[in-house]
Amino acid sequence: xxxxxxxxxxxxxTSAHAELHAARVHERAGRLPEAMAAYQAxxxxxxxxxxxxxxxxxxxxxxxxxxxxxxADLARATCQRSHAVALEGGDAMLAAExxxxxxxxxxxxxxxxxxxxxxxxxxxxxxxxxxxxGRVEQNLGILANVRGDLTTATAHYTxxxxxxxxxxxxxxxxxxxxxxxxxxxxxxxxxxxxxxxAESRRAAVQLGDRHLEGLCLLNGSEVHLAHxxxxxxxxxxxxxxxxxxxxxxxxxKADAYKVLGVVYRETGRPALAEARxxxxxxLAVEHGSVLSExxxxxxxxxxxxxxxxxxxxLRLLNAAHRLFTRLQAARDQxxxxxxxxxxxxxxxxxxxxxxxxxxxxxxxTHGHCERVAELAVRVGEALxxxxxxxxxxxxxAYLHDLGKVNVPxxxxxxxxxxxxxxxxxxxxxxxxxxxxxxxxxxxxDLKPIIRWHHERYDGTGYPDRLRGxxxxxxxxxxxxVDVYDALTTTRSYRGAMAHEVALAxxxxxxxxxxxxxxxxxxxxxxxxxxxx
Numbered sequence: 001x002x003x004x005x006x007x008x009x010x011x012x013x014t015s016a017h018a019e020l021h022a023a024r025v026h027e028r029a030g031r032l033p034e035a036m037a038a039y040q041a042x043x044x045x046x047x048x049x050x051x052x053x054x055x056x057x058x059x060x061x062x063x064x065x066x067x068x069x070x071x072a073d074l075a076r077a078t079c080q081r082s083h084a085v086a087l088e089g090g091d092a093m094l095a096a097e098x099x100x101x102x103x104x105x106x107x108x109x110x111x112x113x114x115x116x117x118x119x120x121x122x123x124x125x126x127x128x129x130x131x132x133x134g135r136v137e138q139n140l141g142i143l144a145n146v147r148g149d150l151t152t153a154t155a156h157y158t159x160x161x162x163x164x165x166x167x168x169x170x171x172x173x174x175x176x177x178x179x180x181x182x183x184x185x186x187x188x189x190x191x192x193x194x195x196x197x198a199e200s201r202r203a204a205v206q207l208g209d210r211h212l213e214g215l216c217l218l219n220g221s222e223v224h225l226a227h228x229x230x231x232x233x234x235x236x237x238x239x240x241x242x243x244x245x246x247x248x249x250x251x252x253k254a255d256a257y258k259v260l261g262v263v264y265r266e267t268g269r270p271a272l273a274e275a276r277x278x279x280x281x282x283l284a285v286e287h288g289s290v291l292s293e294x295x296x297x298x299x300x301x302x303x304x305x306x307x308x309x310x311x312x313x314l315r316l317l318n319a320a321h322r323l324f325t326r327l328q329a330a331r332d333q334x335x336x337x338x339x340x341x342x343x344x345x346x347x348x349x350x351x352x353x354x355x356x357x358x359x360x361x362x363x364x365t366h367g368h369c370e371r372v373a374e375l376a377v378r379v380g381e382a383l384x385x386x387x388x389x390x391x392x393x394x395x396x397a398y399l400h401d402l403g404k405v406n407v408p409x410x411x412x413x414x415x416x417x418x419x420x421x422x423x424x425x426x427x428x429x430x431x432x433x434x435x436x437x438x439x440x441x442x443x444x445d446l447k448p449i450i451r452w453h454h455e456r457y458d459g460t461g462y463p464d465r466l467r468g469x470x471x472x473x474x475x476x477x478x479x480x481v482d483v484y485d486a487l488t489t490t491r492s493y494r495g496a497m498a499h500e501v502a503l504a505x506x507x508x509x510x511x512x513x514x515x516x517x518x519x520x521x522x523x524x525x526x527x528x529x530x531x532x
Contacts, residue, residue: 016045016054023061030210030247036065052089056082060098067105068249070287076105096126100136107143108251110290110326116143134163134172138179145183153183174203174212181219185226194223214243214252221259225266234263251292254283258296265303273303294323298343301350310354314440317347321443344443348395355398368485373397375481375524382520383477388444392474395442396449400478403433403450427462430454453478456512469514476517480506484525499525 023038039062046055063078083098103118119140126132141156157180164172181196201216203209217240224233241256261277264270277300284293301316324340355369376393385393404412407429411422418426433450452466452475459467461479471479487502497505503525510518 016042016049016051016058019045020054020058023058027061027065028208030243032065032068032248036062039065052085053091053094056086056089056091056094056098059085060094060101064101064104067101067108068247068251070250072105072109072288076102079105092125093129093132096122096129096132096136099125100132100139104139107139107146108289112143112147116140119143130163130167131169131172134160134167134169134176136160137163138172138175141179141183145179145186150183150187153186154180157183170203171207171209171212174200174207174209177203178212178216178219181216185219185222188226190223190226194220197223210243211247211249211252214240214247214256217243218252218256218259225259225262228266230263230267233259237263250283251287251289254280254287254289254292254296257283258292258299261296261303262299265299265306270303270307274300277303290323290326294320294339297323298346302346305346305350305353308357310350311437311440313350314347314437314442317343317350318441318443321347344391347443348391348398351395351398355402368489369398369401371485371489372400372478372481375484375528376477378524378527379477379481379517379520382523383473383516389474392444392446392449393477395444396446396453396474397478397481399433399437399446400450400453400482401429401433402436403429403431405436406432427454431463448472449475449478451475453482455479457514458511460512473517476513477521480513480517480521483512484521 019038019042023035023042026032026035026038039058042058043055043062046052046058059078059082063075063082066078067075079098079101083095083102086092086094086098099118099122103115103122106112106118107115119136123133123136123140126136137156137160141153141160144150144156145153157176161173161176161180164170164176177196178200181193181200184190184193184196197216197220201213201220204212204216217236221233221236221240224230224236237256237259241253241260244252244256257276257280261273261275261280264273264276277296280296281293281300284290284296297316297320301313301320304310304313304316321340321343324343352370352373373394376397377390380390380393404426407426411418411425414422430451430453434447437447437450449472452461452464452471455461455464455466455471455475456479457468457471457476459465461471483506484502487497487505488499490496503522506518513521
């Protein structure tokens with residue numbers, strides 16, 4: 001019997017495997033251009049030789065590198081082709097790997113529901129591989145973390161760590177430690193987070209994984225910020241930035257610039273802070289990361305607030321608000337909702353501080369905006385307004401007299417009656433207030449309050465002599481409350497009226513307001529302690 005001849009390798013098989021191995025070596029060493037060239041060569045050789053497994057893997061890894069370079073469309077198309085090739089070859093594990101990569105891309109683009117569905121599909125296909133199961137569990141943990149479900153996130157990270165240990169995957173374990181650190185940091189357990197990051201970084205250095213080392217340094221710098229160790233944060237962020245720069249990962253560079261910007265802001269170096277935060281925004285835009293752009297815009301807004309540049313701060317806060325709410329599935333993302341709530345709190349703080357600063361030059365009106373805001377919200381509640389409408393009232397109250405900054409000081413503080421010309425000047429402040437905010441947009445419609453808070457229901461107000469329901473309801477509320485506060489506080493030209501006297505005076509002119517607004521005002525002030 002003639003012995004069987006050994007099977008001969010298919011054409012291109014040897015070169016395909018060799019190029020794939022070389023590509024992995026280049027990638028792990030951070031030589032990304034060389035890695036991309038080798039993956040392309042591996043894919044070409046595998047396609048020529050009909051080696052679907054190598055082709056699917058080379059395409060998936062090539063897609064991941066396109067993604068790191070910010071080439072989103074090319075990255076997705078390449079990974080989708082990897083998935084199709086793997087399915088054609090009946091390789092469920094490689095098909096699951098491609099799905100995992102596609103889910104990662106959807107996640108970074110803010111497509112959270114798509115990412116979750118794709119991760120679950122990958123988990124079902126790849127359940128037989130501990131290494132793949134570990135990666136998908138890890139990614140599901142990251143997704144849960146972003147959504148604010150830290151209990152679920154920690155469970156996924158723990159499951160991933162167990163799977164990686166089963167697989168003997170040291171790099172996977174390093175990633176699991178890193179993300180357990182992220183979960184601890186999100187819960188404010190900074191010491192625990194620092195320990196996890198240190199464990200992950202030690203493993204990354206041993207493995208020669210420069211990218212993970214950079215991530216550990218970057219996230220560790222956030223721990224330093226939390227402890228106000230600003231110099232340590234700067235050093236770690238700069239080392240991370242150098243690593244990311246060498247790897248060409250623009251999104252990670254954006255996050256490093258953001259940390260540096262915060263460091264410089266908190267240590268009193270505003271010019272450097274602004275430069276780094278703007279660089280972070282530009283890189284995030286270039287990469288298409290909505291989340292990173294929004295976070296950088298928020299931090300830059302806080303810088304402008306600290307510098308008293310309120311208009312710029314409000315523009316940036318509005319930009320951040322739009323970006324956060326653009327994230328897909330924002331309705332059920334707890335973390336995005338929390339970020340938006342925090343952002344709206346920052347809006348309120350900036351607007352309140354701006355309103356207070358406008359009053360600071362006049363001891364007679366000190367606290368006016370605050371009192372108007374509080375009573376306006378009470379009137380809004382009496383009218384049955386929703387939470388968003390109450391927010392409009394509060395913010396509008398803080399800014400309603402913004403235009404008075406253009407009224408001469410001697411007119412605002414005149415101890416006697418104003419002349420006709422002086423009063424005409426004062427009557428321009430609603431118009432000037434809107435003009436000052438011409439380039440500022442808000443998530444809420446505040447400008448009608450600013451322009452029309454002196455309009456009267458009978459048409460005798462200013463500046464546009466609106467009548468009846470032409471006057472927006474929030475402006476009507478601010479108007480009635482504004483009058484009450486003016487009457488019950490001391491002004492340069494007269495003393496404060498008692499609560500009852502002020503209500504009687506307003507009752508004589510109740511035709512200035514709609515019946516339902518005045519009735520709600522009366523209910524609101526009835527529940528208050530009389531103002532002396």
